[in-house]
Amino acid sequence: MRRMLELAILGFLHDTPLHGYELRKRITALTGHVRPVAESTLYPAIKRLEKAGLLARETRLGAVAAPRHVLTLTPEGRQELRKRLAEPARGDITDENRWFTLLAFLRHLDDEAAQAAVLRRRLAFLEEPASFFYEGERPLSAEELDDPFRRGILTIARATSRAELTWLRATLTSLGGGNR
Amino acid sequence: MRRMLELAILGFLHDTPLHGYELRKRITALTGHVRPVAESTLYPAIKRLEKAGLLARETRLGAVAAPRHVLTLTPEGRQELRKRLAEPARGDITDENRWFTLLAFLRHLDDEAAQAAVLRRRLAFLEEPASFFYEGERPLSAEELDDPFRRGILTIARATSRAELTWLRATLTSLGGGNR
DNA sequence: GGACGATACCTCGTGACCGATGTATTACGT
DNA sequence: ACGTAATACATCGGTCACGAGGTATCGTCC
Numbered sequence: 001m002r003r004m005l006e007l008a009i010l011g012f013l014h015d016t017p018l019h020g021y022e023l024r025k026r027i028t029a030l031t032g033h034v035r036p037v038a039e040s041t042l043y044p045a046i047k048r049l050e051k052a053g054l055l056a057r058e059t060r061l062g063a064v065a066a067p068r069h070v071l072t073l074t075p076e077g078r079q080e081l082r083k084r085l086a087e088p089a090r091g092d093i094t095d096e097n098r099w100f101t102l103l104a105f106l107r108h109l110d111d112e113a114a115q116a117a118v119l120r121r122r123l124a125f126l127e128e129p130a131s132f133f134y135e136g137e138r139p140l141s142a143e144e145l146d147d148p149f150r151r152g153i154l155t156i157a158r159a160t161s162r163a164e165l166t167w168l169r170a171t172l173t174s175l176g177g178g179n180r
Numbered sequence: 181m182r183r184m185l186e187l188a189i190l191g192f193l194h195d196t197p198l199h200g201y202e203l204r205k206r207i208t209a210l211t212g213h214v215r216p217v218a219e220s221t222l223y224p225a226i227k228r229l230e231k232a233g234l235l236a237r238e239t240r241l242g243a244v245a246a247p248r249h250v251l252t253l254t255p256e257g258r259q260e261l262r263k264r265l266a267e268p269a270r271g272d273i274t275d276e277n278r279w280f281t282l283l284a285f286l287r288h289l290d291d292e293a294a295q296a297a298v299l300r301r302r303l304a305f306l307e308e309p310a311s312f313f314y315e316g317e318r319p320l321s322a323e324e325l326d327d328p329f330r331r332g333i334l335t336i337a338r339a340t341s342r343a344e345l346t347w348l349r350a351t352l353t354s355l356g357g358g359n360r
Numbered sequence: 361g362g363a364c365g366a367t368a369c370c371t372c373g374t375g376a377c378c379g380a381t382g383t384a385t386t387a388c389g390t
Numbered sequence: 391a392c393g394t395a396a397t398a399c400a401t402c403g404g405t406c407a408c409g410a411g412g413t414a415t416c417g418t419c420c
Contacts, residue, residue, distance in 0.1 A: 159343030
């Protein structure tokens with residue numbers, strides 16, 4: 001989940017400088033109920049981003065407890081965030097967890113047309129005919145399954161898909177200039 | 181995603197013996213549109229499970245192309261599958277991808293009460309009040325957000341949650357003996 | 361004064377992931 | 391005859407995740 005974590009770090013820092021611990025709490029609030037973030041994953045990630053010049057660190061002594069390392073997004077970091085938002089990897093579009101993370105920061109893409117382009121990628125993905133279960137090549141519908149649990153998967157996935165399609169189309173319309 | 185992959189391997193082999201390549205195609209059909217499985221992840225996983233005595237390998241020469249290694253679930257493997265289904269890790273409950281994988285094979289738990297217990301764990305998780313966005317401690321609802329993208333996240337998550345709760349309650353009822 | 365929890369950061373080792381690459385066969389089109 | 395794709399399995403190396411553990415300060419309760 002490297003991409004997801006790094007995106008969240010860059011995204012949160014776009015709003016305001018934060019130290020690692022606070023960052024951790026915000027990330028936990030955003031995605032922690034689904035997939036908690038270990039400290040031993042977060043701190044190395046911060047270091048990676050720092051080494052890449054995407055964020056700067058300023059040590060502030062004894063404000064509360066241990067010295068805090070306040071992290072600020074550099075101009076390069078800001079640009080990298082925009083790039084990651086505008087050109088997401090395929091996995092960022094298809095994996096709901098990653099997609100939600102992307103959506104949470106998509107407002108930082110200042111260009112409405114670019115925002116719309118990202119939404120259209122998700123739209124295209126959702127419009128692909130895909131199931132979880134197949135008979136040969138043919139995707140099976142919920143009604144064709146005996147297994148109540150597998151039927152549940154399809155029922156839930158269909159409800160999600162429908163809600164998201166509705167939202168996507170409405171949002172694309174309201175983005176105005178976003179029609180191709 | 182180790183647990184997810186291993187569960188899928190054990191689950192598919194519970195139905196019928198398969199060779200690695202066919203296993204790969206089935207796993208791809210099941211979860212590939214969201215998160216593709218690399219061959220270099222699958223084969224080591226098979227070896228791990230084989231080394232742990234959960235599956236046995238039988239080489240069949242030249243049936244089609246290269247020699248196939250037909251994999252069969254051992255009795256220990258069958259037991260391990262049941263154990264993983266009956267006692268899922270927290271992440272298997274909270275992460276939708278992993279939860280769906282679990283659901284796809286839950287029928288292999290022959291005990292209806294055990295199946296119901298697993299569903300109730302998911303039910304409890306979904307009933308926890310959780311949002312993605314907070315103002316201090318208070319979870320924010322979709323209506324309180326300016327950001328259309330964050331509003332979308334909540335709208336979609338709510339629709340999913342509602343559909344799944346409906347399904348969970350209906351299925352728990354129809355599992356009959358499953359009331360506590 | 362001492363225990364405890366929260367704050368705040370860090371390192372290390374095990375193990376996992378996965379892209380790249382390799383090997384070899386069959387099948388099919390041209 | 392040759393290229394290409396599908397079948398089928400495997401290894402290797404770089405990178406990453408993360409649990410376990412460590413260090414240190416501050417506030418609070420008993």
